[in-house]
Amino acid sequence: MRFSISNKSFNKFAGVAAALMILPVAVACDSQVADTTESIEPVDTEMPADTAETTEGETIVDVAAANGSFDTLVAAVQAAGLAETLSSEGPFTVFAPTDEAFEALPEGALDSLLEPENQEVLSQILTYHVVPAEVPSSEIAPGAVATVEGEEVDIAVDGDTVSVNDATVVTADVMASNGVIHVIDSVLVPPTVDLSAL
Numbered sequence: 001m002r003f004s005i006s007n008k009s010f011n012k013f014a015g016v017a018a019a020l021m022i023l024p025v026a027v028a029c030d031s032q033v034a035d036t037t038e039s040i041e042p043v044d045t046e047m048p049a050d051t052a053e054t055t056e057g058e059t060i061v062d063v064a065a066a067n068g069s070f071d072t073l074v075a076a077v078q079a080a081g082l083a084e085t086l087s088s089e090g091p092f093t094v095f096a097p098t099d100e101a102f103e104a105l106p107e108g109a110l111d112s113l114l115e116p117e118n119q120e121v122l123s124q125i126l127t128y129h130v131v132p133a134e135v136p137s138s139e140i141a142p143g144a145v146a147t148v149e150g151e152e153v154d155i156a157v158d159g160d161t162v163s164v165n166d167a168t169v170v171t172a173d174v175m176a177s178n179g180v181i182h183v184i185d186s187v188l189v190p191p192t193v194d195l196s197a198l
Contacts, residue, residue, distance in 0.1 A: 059087040060094055060176040067174075069183070072102040072110070079114050080123040090178035091134035095153070095164050097187045105187055105195065112198035121193060124149055128190045134179045137162065137172040151190045164188060 061083050064070040073096055077083050086092065102110055113122045127149035140162055144152040153164050162169040164184055171183035189195060 057177050059178050060090070060092060060181060061087045063174060063176045063181060064094075064096060069098045070096055072099045073097060076102075076114065076122060076126060080119055080126050082123060082126055086130070086178075088178065091132075092148075092179035093131040093133060093135040094179065094181050095129045095131075095167065095169070095184045095188065096174075096181045097129070097167070097184055098170075101167070101184065101186045109195045109198060113195075118198055121198065124190055124193055125187070128153070128188050129184075136180055137169075137182070149190055151192065153188060 058066070061074065061077065064077075065074045074083075077086060086094070112118055113125065128147050128151060130148040131145055132148050140155060140157065142155055142157050144154055146152050156163040162172070162182070164182075165188055167184035167186040167188060169182045170185050174181040174183065
């Protein structure tokens with residue numbers, strides 16, 4: 001995916017990032033995709049076909065909290081102080097790891113991340129899962145995409161399979177009032193974070 005920077009969104013995210021004491025780096029994305037990229041079909045989902053209707057008016061945080069598969073993600077978002085941000089107008093695309101994905105982290109890593117002294121590292125990891133634009137599966141294309149954290153994730157498309165770094169999108173296009181959730185099967189860790197050092 002190729003995105004361009006929007007000054008309005010950049011200023012908005014820079015202020016929020018500074019207030020949360022996370023990296024004050026954010027980019028905004030354009031919903032345009034290069035003409036040479038092909039649209040892909042949404043990945044098979046486990047959600048009801050009318051997901052967009054059932055989540056109308058609910059933010060990304062509301063949808064994740066109500067789902068039952070994201071208890072750890074919601075707890076982490078709250079511990080990092082990001083619930084209010086992800087409930088704001090957005091739009092956002094969140095690559096959301098399931099509870100099972102968090103369980104696959106190295107032993108003790110999740111407990112360490114949830115400690116108050118590691119709030120900044122937790123914020124880095126969580127904002128690495130967020131793109132500051134709404135990108136439905138029909139607009140996903142291969143390439144590097146900047147995240148709210150500041151580092152890029154690498155998107156790969158192989159038929160109907162979409163990968164984000166080493167994670168696979170297992171459910172796409174879970175719609176919320178302020179963006180879209182794509183469910184992934186592992187936690188993304190920015191290259192600047194060393195979980196073994198926690």
